[in-house]
Amino acid sequence: MRRTEADRCPGVLAVHEAADGGLARVRVPGGVLSLAQLQVLRMAASELGDGRLELTSRGNVQVRGLTEDGPRELSRRLYDAGLLPSITHERVRNILASPLSGLDDQGTYDVLPLVSAVDRALCSRPGLAELPGRFLFALDDGRGDLSGVQADVLVRAVDEREALLSLGGSAVRVSWAEVPEVMVAAAEAFLAERDGQEWRIAELDDGGRRILNRLGLPTTEELPTDTETTGSSVITAGRHGSALVVTVPLGSLGQEQAVVVADVAEQVRVTPWRSLVLVAPADQGARLEEVGLVTKADSPWNGVTACAGQPGCAKALADVRAEAWRVTPRLPRHGRPMHWSGCARRCGKPSGEFVDVLALGNGYSIDGERM
Ligand code: SF4
Known part of the structure; x- marks a missing residue:
């Protein structure tokens, strides 16, 4: 396949200008984050972005909603933390x-x-x-x-x-x-x-x-x-010795969740399935669940992903994340991953088979069938 468009894959120094502000993608080789690095990312999201850390399908972390001066300060902090070597x-x-x-x-x-x-x-x-x-x-x-x-x-x-x-x-x-x-x-x-x-x-x-x-x-x-x-x-949540596999609903880690993760874990690994592997005592599952993280294999949140949608993406036909938040807790456990897309580009869709929920502007289709 021959491409004509430029490679606009975002980074920390090449921030993408999204509809809700700058979006920086921080590469995390092997998904391995030290607790100090997680803390730096959390504070950066709080002080420079919209407060949340997005987990990507390649085990990287995004900060979005950056103000005009945000990228410069973010890159300085990441450099100091060893996240921009x-x-x-x-x-x-x-x-x-x-x-x-x-x-x-x-x-x-x-x-x-x-x-x-x-x-x-x-x-x-x-x-x-x-x-x-x-x-x-x-x-x-x-x-x-x-x-x-x-x-x-x-x-x-x-x-x-x-x-x-x-x-x-x-x-x-x-x-x-x-x-x-x-x-x-x-x-x-x-x-x-x-x-x-x-x-x-x-x-x-x-x-x-x-x-x-x-x-x-x-x-x-x-x-x-x-x-x-x-x-x-999709790694389903469960316990593996002293490692907890924790699904982060829609791959969006909030401030309180990041604080609890850093508190219970000795080591954090970001997976490519919007989850975290925590080297942590197995009895910390309840504490993680209290802040909305998922440790149970039968949770409807396992395998559910969504693109940015409105208001983050100018192409989006709907706020797909809000709709996924509303609907997912009521869904029965499903066999295939489910992906919500704000338009036909289907950014971040899983590889392989998945339930395809697509915004049409006046409703949704599921696997091509209008709902
Ligand atoms: S799938 Fe469409 S709406 Fe969603 S992030 Fe990609 S371009 Fe934007």
Whole structure:
């Protein structure tokens, strides 16, 4: 696919001017936030934005409603907190990792320690500042939970020694020691192979094979067919030893919720499913529920997402988030994720099958049927 529009993927330094003010997207490699960083983000949202922290489908965090002077002060605070380590590469630090890696026995190899190495390798290559803001790296610890996130460069654990490097449908085995270098080398090869129009490897004809050939790594492996070993692209809430998986309704974390999270958790990981993994005592579930966070697997909020809608987006035909807030508590538990969209662009929709709730301007359709 050839693109004609510019890459306007927002960052901290390239703030998007939304209808409700500036929107800054803060990259959080591996989704890992220290408690101090969470506090900085919370205070920034309170003092510079609309008070809420938005979790994105790539495990990043957004602050919106920024005033004119907000972006400058925000970038200063994030730099001091270690959340803006590279000026040139800030928008390309899109690195997912299995959020429960190392916290339960479902993974084959703990990939969290590799996130920093991939991030450093990425930021050390000047040319990779040219990557599109949507280009995505992912480290799957073997459980298969990231197989549905449509990463450009996906590494999935095979065993303690090796992983499968997967690029646009082509795959090869690599040793763990070479993973950080080979991931960024694949990104460099993508930039060399594309003609300047493609944003993703999947948009490049036969892209995966061409990149592997350029790297001298001819395809040798079949991709795993068990695409989602967690059973869903949505992590349902539950307890995993001392790790709590907490759904944040509509991915919007309020001030009080962020305070309680920081109070109960020793460590916070942002997932790509609008939830948080908290390393925290299991008996803190009730406290999290008290402030509207979800720890129960049968909650109707699990798997429900919505785009910005009105008033944040000028294209929106309705305030879809308000409607989702109103309707969701009355919904029965549903098998598929559900996504509310303010227009046909369907920003932030889940990958794979989902219940498609679309604003029409004078009502809604659900899976194409007018309601
Ligand atoms: S789906 Fe439409 S209304 Fe919603 S955020 Fe995207 S452009 Fe705006």
